[in-house]
Structure formats: structure tokens, C-alpha cells
Amino acid sequence: MNWKSFLTGVSVGIISGFLASEWVSQKGKVSPEKALSHAKAKFKERGPISGSWIQMTTERFEKNNITYDVYKGGVSRTVDDTLEQYEFVSDAKTGSIIEVYPL
Incomplete structure (x- = not known):
């Protein structure tokens, strides 16, 4: 040889x-881009959005004594000339939204 x-x-x-x-x-795992795309689609059901972001790494999140690997992201939109911003927590395995927080 x-x-x-x-x-x-x-x-x-x-x-x-x-x-x-x-x-x-x-x-x-769902890619962060797919999780963001899913979240944007859900937010668009209630009106247009003007911006969005997502963290590219997962982190641990606990809700109701269940631990998830999640992506955290955010969406902003303008309603009646007022900027509304929301942060969301998306399950990294399924891409589904676990929680939404208004900022």
C-alpha cells in the first residue's frame, strides 16, 4: 500500500x-430559518409584519415543568401608526410557537 x-x-x-x-x-431539529418562517406566517394571519429576527442557537426553556430546546425570536408590526413588538419562543424540534410576549 x-x-x-x-x-x-x-x-x-x-x-x-x-x-x-x-x-x-x-x-x-427544525432550522432557525424554518422556525422564523413559521412564526412569521402565524403573525401575518393577524396583519402585515414589518420586521423579524431569530437566534441561530438553541437554548433550554421550561414551561409547565417540561423542558424544551427552543429558538427565541421576535416580530414587529405597525398597527394604527403604533409599533408593536413581540418576542416568541419556538420549539426547536417542531417549529411550533410555545409562547409569545409583547414587548
Whole structure:
């Protein structure tokens, strides 16, 4: 066996291992972009929105003695020339909104 073949095999193995670990860590989670898209769609049911944001990392959130991995985000809209802002908490596994807070 020559060194080129050996190093190529080791490189492919390392890269495959890294990609597999990334896939496993993300498996079962909704992307933050999808969670934001879902939240925006729900807020748009009550009128147009003017801005939105979402955190790209998950964090722990407890509600009713149940712990969730969540994304936190926000939406703003103008109603009768008044700016309304809301923060939402979205389940990272399903993308559904768990809680909404007016700011």
C-alpha cells in the first residue's frame, strides 16, 4: 500500500466522521430559518409584519415543568401608526410557537 492511498483513506474517513457527527447533532431539529418562517406566517394571519429576527442557537426553556430546546425570536408590526413588538419562543424540534410576549 502506498502512502497516497493511505492518506486519502484517512482524510475521507475524518471528513465523513465530521459530517456524520454534524448530521446526528442536527437530526430532529427544525432550522432557525424554518422556525422564523413559521412564526412569521402565524403573525401575518393577524396583519402585515414589518420586521423579524431569530437566534441561530438553541437554548433550554421550561414551561409547565417540561423542558424544551427552543429558538427565541421576535416580530414587529405597525398597527394604527403604533409599533408593536413581540418576542416568541419556538420549539426547536417542531417549529411550533410555545409562547409569545409583547414587548
